[in-house]
Amino acid sequence: MAMHQQHKQNNYQALLAEIAEIKPMLRRHLAGANVLTDEVSQQACNSQLTRLTAMVAPAQDCIQGKNPDLQVTEQNQRPDLALVQETVSENTSKLALETGSVMLNRLCTLFELSQFDRQLLLLCIGAELDPEISSLCEQLIGQSLPNLALALRCFSGHCAALSHEQPLVYFKLLEINSSHYSLLQRSLSLSQWTLFYITGEPVIDQQLMKVIQPIYAEAPRLSGDDIVALKLSETRRDTPYGERALQLIACSDERAYQVAALFAAHQQRDIYVWNLHHLPTNTEEQNAYLQVLEREIIARQCLMLIDCQSYMDDEKNRFDEFSVKHWLERLFSELPGSCLMYASKPLELLQLPVQHHEIDELNVEEQQQVWQYHLQDTLLETPQEVASVLPEQFKLTSRQIRDIASQASLASSSSETKTRLWQYSREQLRQDLQGLAHVYSPSYVGWDNLVLPKQEKQNLQAIVAQAQQRHKVCRQWGFAEHLSYGLGMAALFAGSSGTGKTLAARTIASCLHLDLYQVDLSSIADKYIGETEKKLDKIFRAAENSGAVLLFDEADALFGKRTQVQDSKDRYANMSVSYLLQRLESYNGLSILTTNLRAAIDPAFTRRLGFIVQFSFPGKEERMEIWRRSLPEKTPTKDIDFEKLARISLSGGAIRNVMLQAAFMAAESEQPITMGLLREAVEQEFFKTEKTLNENLVSDW
Template sequence: MSTQIYADWTEANQRYLAALLSEIKAEMKPHMQQQQENDGLYNEWVAAKKFTLDIRASLPSPAAIDELCRVLNLSIFERKIILLCAGVELDEELSQMVFAFTQTSVLPTFRLALHTLTDAHWSALSPVSPLRYWRLIELTSGELMAGSPLKIDEQVLHYLTGVNYMDERLTELLESVENDDELVPSQQTLANQVTDAWSQTNNLVRLIQLVGADNSDKRAIAKTAAAKVGYQLYTVNAGYLPSGKNLSEFIRLWNRESALNNFALFIDCLESDLTDKSTLQSVTNVAENINGLTFISTTNTSLDLKREQVVLNVNKPTIKEQLMLWQMYLKPELKYTGQDLNRLVSQFNMSTKTIRMTALEANHQSQNGNPTKNGKSIWSMCCAETRPQLNELAERVIPVARWDDLVIPQQQKEILKEIAIHVQHRITVYDDWGFAAKSARGLGISVLFYGESGTGKTMASEVLANELQLDLYRIDLSQVVNKYIGETEKNLKKIFDAAEDGGSILLFDEADALFGRRSEVKDSHDRYGNIEVSYLLQRMESYRGLAILTTNMKGALDNAFLRRLRFVVQFPFPDTAQRSEIWKRAFPKQTPTKDLDMEKLARLNVAGGNIKNIAMNASFIAANDGQPVQMAHISRAARSEYTKLEKMLSSSEINYW
């Protein structure tokens, strides 16, 4: 409504309220003055009544008192009590009349209302009556119930005068949802489903469960749907909901505010532990007892509720919609090509809000003389925005190795490059060329690296991370695997769910902790171990990023499991020529060296990881001696490394040094 209409309503509403108070005073005077047949007082009441009706007819929309009585179903007598309690706050004459009756207080009593007002009934004071159930009035202390002073609720008093706001007892828990993002078509369809369900069932279906991992898109859908049916949306964190009597009071106050002001509630369960009985009970109680339009945001549909609800799965915008959002928000002067955008939406699954904020940041950097170069800056921003929070379950590895650092047979290098190609072009093959439509299974890029320790498996993962410009997370499966049934899957689920949006490279190190031959099932724990393996492979197959398993013992893997992996790469023990190449790369350019014989060093029969250790230890020895790294320093470091490996340093390896 316009400002002028609102101002007219406010003025008319206050005039109407003042007229109603005059009517109340005219009705009370004969009883208080013991002049029940006084024609003059009766005529005063008739005139006040007529004046009230005239003002009511001029109101552009219903007055606050009329809406209060209609929505909360107050009787005529209960309406008069509300006016009486409001009147002593707003009208000096009425407060003096009340004081003259009570002789002790300007607050009216129920006895006064029974004595002076028509249509009286005792049930108006019962705890289940609208006056007390909705906390419209409060009985202050008194020996007798009928003699207890009645005080109007402050928020209700302001509501009657046209000053509308959220009850402060609720504002401590609630937050208004402000979301200016326009819905993409797929999400607008969901918002329409909410409003259709609301209108087609005459507002009987009031509970909407929104299932998905991202809250920003769900809030936008809920806000759009609520606004379309005339509701303002507020959100509450499920973990902040009170319990016990406080929860009952919260539900009662919210139902009152929602009914009077058309408020809708969004219960955010994403960051709350619904396995906690207290939290789950609070959420369930609210969901089952809230009267107005209510949305519940969950990651699954595990809430067992006794009332009818609509369950909608909310996904991120589709790839085409994300592409459209980037094109809409990025400034043309950034010269971000269609190929660049295709790479972004292929790798990062982002909400409307995240795309908008990232694009605005890129635009801001461009305005401040820091333009993006070939999209690398925006790519880095997307990595940061979608970076998973894996805490103790994974370690983020900063990749430094590149193709030149990796010394493995050419055939293995070609396979690694093929893996990178699969990651880079999956949107073309899966979506544009239709492979995703044929089958949803096996679209994840799952890889096995096998070989002895130190042969380059982790380095190869770093090389891929650098090539693809993606975050790399190392997950030690020996830490993820839990002896308690079901806990391993929970840990794996946390990892994949957290990394899904950014498609980070997940490196599951030491897969031997989980894999075993299916034929070697000795008890229920072994059988359940196979279930854990199947779950891991299932998530790897559906994961939108690259997932890598490493093992020292390929023979420990069942062939049926191997068939479910996209790539299997062997990292052989390096031969003499490869060890020579590894030694050439072992020392940084800044390291001073003298008279190093790579041919002799290559005779040390150790893998690349051990060569790296020997080179570093030799550097420390040389630094302590104040000399450049020489063969003697490497000899001492090699003996130490062999002792750690419980190997004998043969004369053929060290001879002629």
């Protein structure tokens, strides 16, 4: 910090020395403007000039070391101290000019300013920092700020220095007061940006201050990211400047920013990110924005990552695509090698070729590295073990992993840390599917809630066991290399309505501590070609990232048999089924299909199912147990006979509906649940389903 302050102070002193160099020029022009024509006055002036010359000469010899023994003894021989000080100042200025102001030198070099441009800047900043210069300007041209006419009188230059294409005006280094009709007479001043830059305190322009941000490479550095960054460096080195634009293709801005920061590190330059969404819609404003952005990139000698993703996503506010692409081409052409784009899909410009560099998502091994790095400061006893399990279930980004590990580090024990890591990972990836699926959080729905035959329950428990051991078998034991259909699991639950298929799916998800995505099939099927596939892909992607259990209830509506093509409708319907088959194969999580009609499911799906569980209609013993479990302990009852209730042939779902209906009737009449109320509820259930109730079965209730 002290060294920085010293450099800044040295720069400022050198700048003042350069400003002092132009004051004698202004004084000479002021003296020339005030020459007296009166003969007497002219003679007096000449006499005074001769006297001053005689007085200054010895002082100059003394300063230059030619007469070190000079002794001034008489008052009238004492040199004019003001003139001596000016002479010393001029000599100091000449010495400073050999090095000059570092920041002014840098500005002139980067923007290729001429000597006249530099003198114009000095004249303008002198009027800002030195009251004498503003006073001289006032005496010479009647205003405290200089103008082009004054600069042309003092320095050797041309009025074209203030044309719109020259750097002083194009990059808005100077501000021109447009109040005067003549360009030569318009007052000139430094822009605020230029003033801060030259004086050693560079700032980002106000137009960009809130919309460009520096980006840095975050730890840990993954080898895959370094490989892409090195390829970018090679492309930039081998491609002639201005002949090609570079684009990063990534699934998230985080991945693009990381690779871009590594690329900048290889170039030993800073990098900033700017969002294309901030580009004005007006063409004139776009041009002004381009100039300001170019000025910032040149002055800082930095790289700029243009984030195009939000522009592509925002269909409502997207403006003229031609104008945007033309603007990007100008930016890449005028600042070759300093910019690159990012979007999730390839972009093409109008004339300038674009070279795309794709960044893959974090694979399991890379996620494990990130988890291990961020779990070092937690209370976990075996962080390596935890870091190897989480990536198998959740597909997280580096930033999400960092945030989750930071939150979980506040836990008070190792077991609590594990619980929090799992919970936060699940919640981080939960998505709003906008009506395409219902998301159920894992709640306490245990095996006791399911009343099923022993074999069926064992099959369900086998699904859970396989899901829990998939990491060991597939990754550690190497079976993943031999699985042609991916690492996913698929199960079919077949049986009549109300036999517990959906409840079984929720039980499995709860045992695995995962969300359950229950797909709303009515919102999936779309009459427009290709829309069904888009909606399915969105659901599968959300489920893959979150590790959720995917439930297709009443799946025969989507997974039905393909038919012989009779017309275009059959052809496109078969295409949807084929797409669904391919997507189900590549899905790495657990997917469950339920159906009332097993025979309606396409055989191609059946061959890829790891489990098929047939849910049979409950017998009398199962129905009695379901009646018992449907009645909460706190519920007031009177003379309930479960054996009589089990006579009625109802499914598990229907039994729960009857019990709930009887409870509402009991609450309304302020009495406990009785067999009479249950009879009324049973009659309503049969009436609802248009079935006939055998009165002999309920006559003794």
